[in-house]
Amino acid sequence: MKISGRFVVAAGVAVTATPALAHTGVTSTSGFSAGFGHPLGGLDHMLAMVAVGLLAAALGGRWLWALPATFLAFLVLGGIAGMSNLPLPAVELGIKGSVLVLGLAVVFGRACPAPLAAAVVAVFAFFHGHAHGTEMPATVGALDYGLGFVLATALLHLLGIAIGLASGLLPERSGQAVRQAGGAAIACLGLVLLVG
Template sequence: MNRNISFGILIVLGFTGLSGGAFAHSGGALPSPSFITGALHVLSGFDHILAMLAVGIWSSRHGARIERWMPVVFVVATVHGAVMASSGQALPAAEIGTAASVTILGLLLAASLTLRLPVAFFLVAVFAVFHGFSHAESFADDVNYADAGFGALAATVALQAVGICLGRQIEKHQLPVLARGVGIGCIIAGIVLLAS
């Protein structure tokens, strides 16, 4: 297995493995419970996991320059959406927007579509605002929003890194069926979310 993919998988597994210890031991060098809550919020939703992997894989489809900047755009826009929610601003149809973004990402990936740079960045930024808003809106009142936000961002970056590594391997070994599989998974998850 490629070293980059192994490292990305270890990051994701590390988040899930830390959760029990962090809640059992509130002191020391372990991340705070709020950090873990934020990370697990991202890692516990199949739709979130698929969407982040899809962003990573889709980024790698656009070439090396874009694969470096697409996750940055996503993270910045996610923070913007989270700040909107935590400051009490409204985002109409946030859940519908999140579900639609998962579906559209799936369609782009399943159809092997690439877009011009400004359009790709704009789409990803809009999707990320919805995701960030939904994440922050779902945090409990007793959670430290900053810690939870950092946890959610760390998990988001880790999943996108895994997606980029997968995307590179898909391109290297000519395995478009794997990208289509993730895309179809996103489409199904998005439709289920839209229907619920």
């Protein structure tokens, strides 16, 4: 599958051009836009979602779509739990830890057993979803808000997949090095978020 370098650059610019609004209490009057903006407004959310896409591309085969689908399913479950005010301890720690762990999983790529990757992704997705649900503005509709954060998450997964597949167009060692460098950068930023 050939992916245009312009597409990858345009997708990267579109995702990173969003102002940081997550965890600040700044809300939108539209449920959909508030939900869509939430994953895009926090570096921790963005890095984890892109890492899931990169890992899916590294695992390949059916995991190319099964891994992001697993994340989205457990994201929704976590979102419902958060909107229902069900307590979940250490949510922020789980989110920040997800950046480190998912980044390391990208570094190991195919050496990471796919079922284990799916289980780890499911756990972290629940934490991310819980945060989205808990931080839903009281003035917006839950369904519109949920659709917004699920769509934004899926687009971030697609960005990671596009980057991963684009790296596959390089010679094998170079492509693997690009993916591993991306995973290492994500893991390092996750460590900074954890200790910072």
